[in-house]
Every structure is written in structure tokens, then in C-alpha cells.
Amino acid sequence: MAALGIILQEGTSHWILSLLAIVVVYFVGSAIYNLHFSPLANYPGPFFAKISAFPSFYHALKGTRHIWIWQCHQVYGDTFRFQPNGLIINSPSGHNSIYGTRSNVKKGKFYEVFPRNKAAANTLDTIDKVLHAKKRRVLNNVFSDNAVRSAETFVVKHVDRWCDLLVDNLKPGEWTEPKNAAHLTDFLVFDILGDLAFGRSFESKEPGPNPLKAIPHSIASFVKFMYPITKSPIVNFWVWMKPRGLDILLERIKTPETARFEDFVQASVAERTEQEQRFQKERIQGQEPRKDMFHYLFQARDPDTGGPAYTPNQLFSEATLLTIAGTDTTSTAMCAILFYLAHNPRVYKKLTREVREKFGSAHEIVGGLKLASCQYLRACIDESLRVAPPVLPELSREVLPGGLSIDGAFVPEGVQVGTSGWSLMHHDEVFGDPWVYRPERWIVDEESGVTAGDVSRAQMAFHPFSIGVGNCVGRNLAMQELLVTVGRLLYRMDIRVPVGDSLGAGSEELGWGRRGKRNFQIRDAYVAVKDGPMLQFKRREV
Numbered sequence: 001m002a003a004l005g006i007i008l009q010e011g012t013s014h015w016i017l018s019l020l021a022i023v024v025v026y027f028v029g030s031a032i033y034n035l036h037f038s039p040l041a042n043y044p045g046p047f048f049a050k051i052s053a054f055p056s057f058y059h060a061l062k063g064t065r066h067i068w069i070w071q072c073h074q075v076y077g078d079t080f081r082f083q084p085n086g087l088i089i090n091s092p093s094g095h096n097s098i099y100g101t102r103s104n105v106k107k108g109k110f111y112e113v114f115p116r117n118k119a120a121a122n123t124l125d126t127i128d129k130v131l132h133a134k135k136r137r138v139l140n141n142v143f144s145d146n147a148v149r150s151a152e153t154f155v156v157k158h159v160d161r162w163c164d165l166l167v168d169n170l171k172p173g174e175w176t177e178p179k180n181a182a183h184l185t186d187f188l189v190f191d192i193l194g195d196l197a198f199g200r201s202f203e204s205k206e207p208g209p210n211p212l213k214a215i216p217h218s219i220a221s222f223v224k225f226m227y228p229i230t231k232s233p234i235v236n237f238w239v240w241m242k243p244r245g246l247d248i249l250l251e252r253i254k255t256p257e258t259a260r261f262e263d264f265v266q267a268s269v270a271e272r273t274e275q276e277q278r279f280q281k282e283r284i285q286g287q288e289p290r291k292d293m294f295h296y297l298f299q300a301r302d303p304d305t306g307g308p309a310y311t312p313n314q315l316f317s318e319a320t321l322l323t324i325a326g327t328d329t330t331s332t333a334m335c336a337i338l339f340y341l342a343h344n345p346r347v348y349k350k351l352t353r354e355v356r357e358k359f360g361s362a363h364e365i366v367g368g369l370k371l372a373s374c375q376y377l378r379a380c381i382d383e384s385l386r387v388a389p390p391v392l393p394e395l396s397r398e399v400l401p402g403g404l405s406i407d408g409a410f411v412p413e414g415v416q417v418g419t420s421g422w423s424l425m426h427h428d429e430v431f432g433d434p435w436v437y438r439p440e441r442w443i444v445d446e447e448s449g450v451t452a453g454d455v456s457r458a459q460m461a462f463h464p465f466s467i468g469v470g471n472c473v474g475r476n477l478a479m480q481e482l483l484v485t486v487g488r489l490l491y492r493m494d495i496r497v498p499v500g501d502s503l504g505a506g507s508e509e510l511g512w513g514r515r516g517k518r519n520f521q522i523r524d525a526y527v528a529v530k531d532g533p534m535l536q537f538k539r540r541e542v
């Protein structure tokens with residue numbers, strides 16, 4: 001028996017050694033291939049990124065991937081290899097070549113990680129161009145000019161209530177307690193989205209307990225969990241495994257945060273579906289259903305079959321997309337604006353003067369010519385979207401057969417390419433002083449020395465909402481929310497950073513690219529995740 005045990009043990013260790021040898025040979029072989037024989041072998045990049053996606057994954061996990069990409073551009077130039085089969089390009093022309101409408105690319109594997117099963121891909125996750133165009137037509141309808149215009153009533157209602165709550169019970173001249181702008185704006189935007197997407201306010205900004213207050217946090221946890229997977233060395237295997245049991249497994253072991261978020265969307269969809277069905281059945285005389293985003297999705301017809309455009313599974317996915325895309329992004333933009341205004345007294349003074357002189361009351365601050373003529377307000381918003389873009393990384397694209405020419409170089413089929421929004425909008429040669437919050441750079445003005453050429457050069461590299469067929473469909477709505485919120489807030493009150501507080505600001509310890517004490521720090525989780533700034537508010541003395 002003892003002899004048999006020894007033979008078995010020897011057999012097992014022999015197998016383990018053989019397996020180890022195979023793994024080592026595989027890794028050494030693939031490293032040699034990647035370094036010397038791959039079509040991307042001549043591109044510069046960090047050594048480990050050339051042989052593995054691990055560095056990219058590591059920084060995605062840490063939330064610093066946008067900074068890592070920017071650092072790599074400083075070291076390796078405008079094009080570098082961020083993973084064995086991937087290039088990141090940091091030039092306005094490269095950006096146009098990749099994301100332009102006719103570009104010979106499709107969406108990368110990144111997007112295939114998100115759907116909870118293959119049939120549930122939403123508009124953003126849909127790789128097939130024809131199918132995406134079909135879904136996009138429905139969304140274009142959801143966000144038509146008319147729809148955005150009629151959304152304003154709800155935006156205004158929430159912004160006014162939010163402002164009331166901020167300075168509730170304050171005596172004249174008194175400042176509020178310090179409040180975290182990340183939470184405040186999350187609740188505001190989430191309530192607006194509730195009204196616009198599902199026909200009801202979630203009332204998360206109201207004082208007192210409310211289980212829905214946890215949802216913005218769950219959204220952040222969900223993207224923080226998913227993003228590293230999309231950048232991991234095993235992403236191809238992951239996507240391959242999804243229909244082969246992984247989706248079922250993930251459904252069973254999902255984090256409580258993800259479960260809470262999904263349950264919330266599911267419940268919202270179920271409630272609205274029931275309302276739509278009841279309305280259809282009863283056809284209540286003279287009554288129109290509330291035309292929120294869900295209504296348009298529910299009523300959308302497939303042009304080929306005439307039946308509903310979306311299955312219940314797909315309605316869930318589109319609703320999930322709208323909830324994520326429409327909340328975190330806009331609230332990050334609001335936090336960034338508030339951060340930069342509170343840290344730049346010159347800009348703050350100039351902007352408050354514009355808003356307070358142009359309007360006779362906060363109620364006048366609605367969409368239209370007058371608001372559109374607030375040049376400096378618009379410039380402050382654009383500048384915030386530049387320095388703290390709510391979508392940070394490269395939007396992953398895969399080159400199709402026939403290849404793609406980027407900045408004069410031929411990139412072959414199958415390569416993952418992209419431009420990181422954060423890096424492009426911090427490009428030294430385009431912006432000159434990319435770390436400085438300077439809204440004036442967006443306004444042609446002899447006095448400040450900004451020429452039409454300067455503005456158009458800056459605009460060539462300014463794409464916070466992306467471009468091409470997959471650009472942000474909610475852009476006009478987001479801009480409306482930002483203009484009305486910042487306009488009304490500054491009309492009604494003053495803001496300041498509590499003395500000594502630095503939440504959300506850069507610091508020496510954070511290292512290269514994150515040291516600026518007057519630069520807002522965000523975490524890269526595909527969409528940005530933020531904390532701060534802390535702010536105090538005071539009713540404006542008129």
C-alpha cells in the first residue's frame with residue numbers, strides 16, 4: 001500500500017510539474033510573440049503591458065486607470081500599447097478616425113461583459129451595427145427635442161425643491177453645515193431621472209429614511225465591480241463563458257449592491273409595465289399616459305414585425321442603461337462644476353455676476369434664448385466637463401477586416417483601439433495649460449487673447465459626450481439639467497468650501513497627475529465615481 005501511495009504521489013507531482021511547464025512555456029512563448037512578432041511589436045508601451053493586460057486591469061481595479069493612461073502618454077507619446085492587442089491614441093485626428101461615423105471598427109469586447117445574458121444587450125452594449133442603429137432610433141425618439149423640452153418642467157421642479165432643502169431654516173447671513181456635494185447631486189439627479197424615466201420621483205433628496213437613497217451608491221458599486229472585469233486579461237474567456245454557465249453563476253453570486261440595484265430597476269419596470277398595460281386595456285377616455293422615457297420604450301414597435309420592439313428582458317436592460325447613464329454622469333459633472341467654482345474665486349465672481357445680472361428671478365432661468373446667451377455659464381460647464389469628464393477611459397473599439405488608418409499608421413484587423421477622454425482633454429499641446437480651470441478658453445475674446453483658432457483647436461479635442469453613431473443620446477437633457485441647476489443655485493445662494501476641507505481635491509501623496517490641490521479627483525470606473533467636494537451654502541443677500 002505504501003509503495004502504491006508513493007507511486008500515486010509521484011504520478012500526481014509529475015502531472016503538476018508537466019502542467020506548470022506547459023503554463024510557463026505558454027507564457028514565455030506568448031511574451032516572445034508579443035514582444036517580437038506581433039503586428040504591434042514596434043509600438044512603444046510599458047514592458048508588462050506589451051505582454052499582458054494585467055497593468056491595465058490593475059489600474060482599473062484601483063480606479064486610477066485614467067491617470068495611468070495619461071502617464072503612459074507622457075512617457076511613450078501619443079500612441080502606446082496598453083495591452084498586447086491594444087493601442088490607445090491621444091490625438092484629435094486619431095479620435096476622429098476611431099469614433100467617426102464611417103470608421104472601420106465595431107465596439108470592443110468591453111461591451112459584451114455587461115449584459116446579464118446575450119438576449120439582454122441594451123443599446124450601448126449592442127455590437128452589431130445594424131441592430132444598434134435600430135435600437136438607437138427608438139432612443140432618439142425618447143430624447144427628441146420635444147421630449148427634452150417637456151422634461152424641463154420636471155427638472156425645474158426638482159432643482160427648486162433641492163435648492164429649498166439646501167438652505168431650509170437658515171437665518172439671513174448664516175452658512176449651512178458642510179454637505180457632501182456628491183450625495184446632494186446624486187439625489188437630485190436620481191430624482192429627476194425617476195420622474196423622466198419612470199414617471200415618479202424617487203424622493204431621495206427629501207430628509208428622512210428612504211430605502212431608495214441607497215441606489216446611487218449601488219450604481220457606483222456596480223460599475224466599480226464590472227469595470228475591472230472588462231479590462232482583465234481573461235476578458236475574452238469571460239465573454240466566451242457567459243452563455244456557457246457564467247451568466248447563471250453570476251446571477252447566483254452577485255453582490256448585495258448589484259442585487260439591490262437590479263431589484264430596483266426590475267421593480268420600476270414591472271410597475272410601469274403594469275401601468276402601461278392597464279392604460280392600454282382600459283383606454284381611459286380623454287386621458288393621455290405620462291410620456292416618460294419608459295412609455296416610449298414600451299410603445300416602440302419593431303419596424304420589421306410590427307410587434308413590440310423590446311422583450312421584457314430588453315426593457316429591463318434599457319431601463320438599467322438609462323438609470324446608469326443618466327445619473328452618475330450628470331451628478332459627476334455637477335460636482336466638478338461646484339468644486340471648480342468653489343476653488344476659483346475669480347471664476348465664481350464672474351459667473352455669479354453673469355447669472356445674477358441677466359435674470360430678474362430664479363424662475364426666469366429656463367431653457368431659451370436668455371439662458372443660451374449666458375456664455376460664461378456654458379463655458380464653465382464645458383470647462384468642467386473637460387477637466388473632469390464623467391466618462392473617463394477609451395471607449396473600446398475593435399478594428400474590422402480591412403484595417404484602419406490612424407494618424408498615418410495602418411492598424412490591422414482585430415486590434416482594440418481607443419482614445420481616453422481624460423487624456424485627450426488634458427493634452428498639453430492642445431490646451432497649453434490643461435490643468436488650469438479656465439472657462440475663458442471657450443470664448444473668443446480679444447481682451448483675454450483667445451482667438452477663434454484657439455477655440456476651434458480646443459473643440460477638436462473636446463468630446464465628453466463622444467461622437468459618431470454611439471455618442472450620448474442624453475446630451476441635450478444633461479446640458480439642460482446642468483444649466484438650470486447651476487443657474488438657479490447661483491442665483492439663489494452663495495457657496496464656499498469649509499475652511500481646511502479638501503475632500504475631492506488632489507494632494508502630494510496621490511502622486512504624479514493627481515497632486516493639484518485645485519484639481520477635482522475622480523475614480524475611473526468607466527463612468528467616474530466621486531466623493532466631495534464638501535460645501536457650505538448661504539442664502540444670497542439681495
Ligand code: HEM
Pocket residue numbers: 123124125136139321322325326327329330333389390391395464465466469470471472473474475477478
Ligand atoms: C454630463 C452628462 C453625460 C455625459 C458626459 C455622458 C457621456 C456619454 C458618453 C461618453 C457616451 C458613450 C459611451 C460609450 O460609447 O461607451 C454616452 C452614451 C450614452 N448616454 Fe450619456 N452622458 C451624460 C448624460 C446622459 C444622460 C442624462 C442620459 C439619459 C438619461 C444619457 C444616456 C446615454 C445613453 C442611452 C448612451 C448610449 C448611446 C448609444 O449607445 O447609442 N447620458 N454618454
